Amino acid sequence: MLRLLYCWLLRFHPARFRERFGEEILSIFDHIEGRAAAAGLLADAFISLLRQWTMRSEYWEEKAAVSVPAGVGGFPVFYTLESFKPRKSALIGGAVLTWIVCSAVFLAIRHTKIHSVYLPSVSFEPAPSSNAQLPAGAPNLSPTQASVRPSTQASTRPHTQAIIESGTNTPEADRVRVGRRIPPEANSSAEVSELREQARLTSSDTLHRNITTTSPVQCLSQPFVSTNISRENPFSYVGEYSTDAPGKFSVLITAEDGHLMIEIPGKQKSMLIPVNGTRFAFCETQNNWVEFMKHDNGAAYGLRIYRNGSEFRGHRKTN
Amino acid sequence: MKEDLSSFLPLSSATLHILLSLAGDDLHGYGIMQEVSRQSQGQYKLGPGTLYDNLQKLIEGRFIQELGHRAQDDDPRRRYYRLTSRGRGVLAAEMARLKGVVREGKLRLQPARPRRA
Numbered sequence: 419m420l421r422l423l424y425c426w427l428l429r430f431h432p433a434r435f436r437e438r439f440g441e442e443i444l445s446i447f448d449h450i451e452g453r454a455a456a457a458g459l460l461a462d463a464f465i466s467l468l469r470q471w472t473m474r475s476e477y478w479e480e481k482a483a484v485s486v487p488a489g490v491g492g493f494p495v496f497y498t499l500e501s502f503k504p505r506k507s508a509l510i511g512g513a514v515l516t517w518i519v520c521s522a523v524f525l526a527i528r529h530t531k532i533h534s535v536y537l538p539s540v541s542f543e544p545a546p547s548s549n550a551q552l553p554a555g556a557p558n559l560s561p562t563q564a565s566v567r568p569s570t571q572a573s574t575r576p577h578t579q580a581i582i583e584s585g586t587n588t589p590e591a592d593r594v595r596v597g598r599r600i601p602p603e604a605n606s607s608a609e610v611s612e613l614r615e616q617a618r619l620t621s622s623d624t625l626h627r628n629i630t631t632t633s634p635v636q637c638l639s640q641p642f643v644s645t646n647i648s649r650e651n652p653f654s655y656v657g658e659y660s661t662d663a664p665g666k667f668s669v670l671i672t673a674e675d676g677h678l679m680i681e682i683p684g685k686q687k688s689m690l691i692p693v694n695g696t697r698f699a700f701c702e703t704q705n706n707w708v709e710f711m712k713h714d715n716g717a718a719y720g721l722r723i724y725r726n727g728s729e730f731r732g733h734r735k736t737n
Numbered sequence: 738m739k740e741d742l743s744s745f746l747p748l749s750s751a752t753l754h755i756l757l758s759l760a761g762d763d764l765h766g767y768g769i770m771q772e773v774s775r776q777s778q779g780q781y782k783l784g785p786g787t788l789y790d791n792l793q794k795l796i797e798g799r800f801i802q803e804l805g806h807r808a809q810d811d812d813p814r815r816r817y818y819r820l821t822s823r824g825r826g827v828l829a830a831e832m833a834r835l836k837g838v839v840r841e842g843k844l845r846l847q848p849a850r851p852r853r854a
Contacts, residue, residue, distance in 0.1 A: 439789040445814035446767045446785045466786025477793060
C-alpha cells in the first residue's frame with residue numbers, strides 16, 4: 419500500500435525528473451526496511467513533489483512545439499504569432515496564491531463584526547377615521563384617538579406588524595398588543611405575560627431599522643393613542659436619567675396627555691411611540707428608540723437610548 | 738585558466754555532504770545516502786527527494802557526472818555517480834572557506850588571558 423502510494427507520488431513529479439530518477443528513487447524505497455522509514459520516504463516524496471513543481475521550473479520547462487499546418491496554396495491555416503506559454507510552475511503557484519488570497523478574504527468577511535444587512539421596512543400610517551369604533555368604556559386618553567396600523571405592503575413578517583389598539587377597562591383587554599396579536603382567549607395574566615415576553619424576545623435589536631422615518635408633521639399633527647403603558651403605574655418610566663453618553667447629560671422622561679415625552683439637552687422634546695412593552699421609538703425619527711429597564715416589581719431603573727447610530731445607557735436618578 | 742569557483746560558495750549542507758561522499762569513491766544514490774549518514778554520524782540524513790534534487794543540480798552544473806548502471810550490481814535500477822574535477826575544485830574551495838571559519842571561531846572562543854599586574 420505504501421509502495422503504491424509512493425509510486426503515485428513519483429508519478430506526479432515533472433516528466434523529465436520522473437524519467438531520469440524515478441527508477442532509482444523507487445529502488446531506494448524497495449531497500450528501506452520498516453514502516454516508519456517508508457512513511458518517512460513518503461513525506462520526503464511529497465516535499466520533493468512540491469519542490470520540483472514550485473522551485474525547479476528551470477529544469478523542466480516544456481519546449482513549445484513549433485508546427486505550422488500548411489493550408490491552401492502553401493499559406494498556413496493557423497499560425498501562432500507568439501509561442502510563449504506560461505510555465506507550469508507559474509500556473510500552479512498562481513493558483514495556490516489565488517486560493518490563499520481568496521480564502522483570507524472570505525474568512526475576513528465572515529468573521530468581521532460589522533455586517534450591513536438589508537431588512538424590510540415597516541411604515542406606520544394613521545387610521546382613516548379618528549372616530550373609530552371604540553369599545554365601550556374605553557379610556558379617554560386623548561381628545562382624538564386613532565389606531566395605528568402598519569403598512570401591510572411593507573411588512574413581510576408577522577412580528578413586524580404592530581397593531582396598537584386602545585384597550586377597554588377590563589383587565590383582559592388592558593394590555594399592550596404588539597408584535598403578534600394576542601388572541602382574545604389569552605385571558606389569564608400568565609398567558610398575557612408569556613405572550614408579551616415572547617413578543618419582546620422575538621423583536622430583535624434590528625427592529626428599529628424596520629421602522630421607517632415618519633414625517634415630523636404627520637407625527638405631531640395626528641397624535642397616536644399611546645399604549646396603556648402600565649395601567650397600574652402609568653408614570654413608571656417618568657423621571658430623570660443620567661446617561662453615560664459623552665457629556666454625561668441627563669435625559670428627562672415625562673408624561674403629557676397620555677404620551678411619554680423625552681427631553682434631551684439641546685434637542686427638541688420628542689414624543690415616544692410605544693413599540694413593545696419597554697421599547698419606544700422617537701416620534702420624529704423612528705429609527706431612534708428608547709428601551710426602559712425595569713426591576714421585577716415593575717419599577718424602571720434605567721434606559722438604553724439608540725440615537726443616530728449611537729447607543730448609550732442611563733440610570734434613573736433617585737431623589 | 739583556472740575557473741573562479743568562489744561564486745558557487747557557500748555550498749548548502751546537502752550539496753557539501755554529497756560532494757564529500759563522492760570524493761572517496763563512485764557511489765549510487767542509496768550509497769550516497771548511507772555515506773552521508775555515516776560521515777555525519779547519523780546527525781544529517783538525506784531523503785531520496787532531496788538527494789536527487791541536488792544530484793540534478795550538480796549534474797547540470799557539471800560538478801558530478803552520471804556513470805549509469807554497473808553490471809555487477811544486483812539492482813539494475815541503480816546508477817552510479819562520480820565527482821568531476823570541477824566538483825572536486827568547488828569542494829576544495831568550500832573546505833578552504835570552512836577552514837577559515839573554524840580558525841576565526843577558535844580565535845573568538847579562546848578564553849581571555851589573565852592580565853599581568
